[in-house]
Amino acid sequence: MAAGAGRYSAVRLLKEGLLGNRGWGRAWRDPVPRKGYDVIIVGGGGHGLATAYYLAKEHRMRNVAVLEKGWIGGGNAGRNTTIIRANYMLPGNTDFYRYSIDVWETLSKDLNFNVMFSQRGHLALFHSPAERDAAARRANIMRLNGVDAELLDREAVREKVPHLDFSDDARFRIEGAVWQPRAGTARHDAVNWGYARAADEMGVDIIQNCEVVGFLNDAAGRVTGVRTTRGDILAEKVGVAVAGHSSRLAQMAGVGRLPIEAHKLQAFVSEPIKPHLDCVVAFAGIGHFYISQSDKGGMVFGGDIEMYNSYAQRGALPVVEDVAACACQVMPSLGRVKLLRHWAGIMDMSMDGSPIIDRTSVPGVYLNAGWCYGGFKATPASGVCFAHLLATDTPHPVAEELTLGRFERGSTIDEKGAGARAWLH
């Protein structure tokens, strides 16, 4: 094993415990960049690391490097609210997100790293007869696509989470919910570390503090490598998976403009409290709010994006106020819980709210982008599909619709029906 980390197991834990935990070793190496690689992945977020892992594992491509300008998981992969669900309705998304849940279910075992995938269920509340109709339609579409979903009435919701606001004077009376039992959460850092360690073990170089600042091309325009803050590195193919910086890298690579805008989203975590919520609760429609409890006891929650273009990883107060108001309204018992931290990440908001896994106009440059605020759940499927595309030059069957060309054909995948305004998805 390249990293010297060795397999993790209960026996190993016991042994290391007895020997003073001196034998663990680094989980992945800190290699000096080589002169060149078969494939370079730009961006050491969840998607980049997962892609490198599946390139090595499924396609035996091990001469691969992941270049990360900061540290792995320092972007959205380590900033999200970790919700994993598959309540999509449009062809192109439904198969993809269902497949992602399938991969999540075996991921810890596959990586030999506990990503703490917890299928605690996702409860999407509704509050009016019209919302019930929409919820029933969504649940039916999910079931027709092989995704688990149940329509719960008010009493069934009360049984699950009795401390939601069931009072008679609730501003938005809870009428029921769509319940997805196989949905849940995972520990985001563990996902990044697990993929990094497993990819490294198969020979992938994970190179941190290495920012891509330009692209190298031959006379015919094909990519031949990248310029970085640690020198030029050659490559046959370059896969770009930089989330919020997708437009920047695409323009740098000569791909040109993308149907994407950078917008920021905040996340919030409270002081740790005793077990209070054992599933994910989402409130959408009138407001926008979602919440779960981490294994450390913190209430983890969030709301809408800030709705103006931004590359600043910091949020503003109106959203804090809005999210706090939603929290108190959905779960009044949180009224006195103190906020511990909040932060923001830069979302790659696409013009139809759906992702892109595709080749580009520049030969050898491939794009993985447009994840909006929902790309954490997609991490395993995105890795599988992007690796498949990079290795075979054909789209993976569950990602066939996630193309750049859909915008030209007018066949956008617009779940919300919000039109070509990135910040409204």
Next chain:
Amino acid sequence: MLRIPCPYCGPRDHAEFDYGGDATVVWPALDDTTEAWVEALYFRDDPKGPHRELWRHARGCRLWLIVERDTVTHEISAAHPAHPGMADEVTAQSQAETPSA
């Protein structure tokens, strides 16, 4: 919190405004090519730095404004009415109000 200097209402919290996106988009003629429309409708510069963007003072004078804002520092350097005629009027007015040296 952004504070947008509305030319009519003065500096106001951005919560009073609705966002309208990139103001540099040039809409093609109705009979222009599909490619031109696809480009205008979906593709954006998405700059990291100065950005010309539309905001509507929805909870104020209801005017559409063109705001120059930096997408990294969030600093706002200018705000003008989006309607060219009104922009000229505002400029003329502010020139009239500025005592000449």
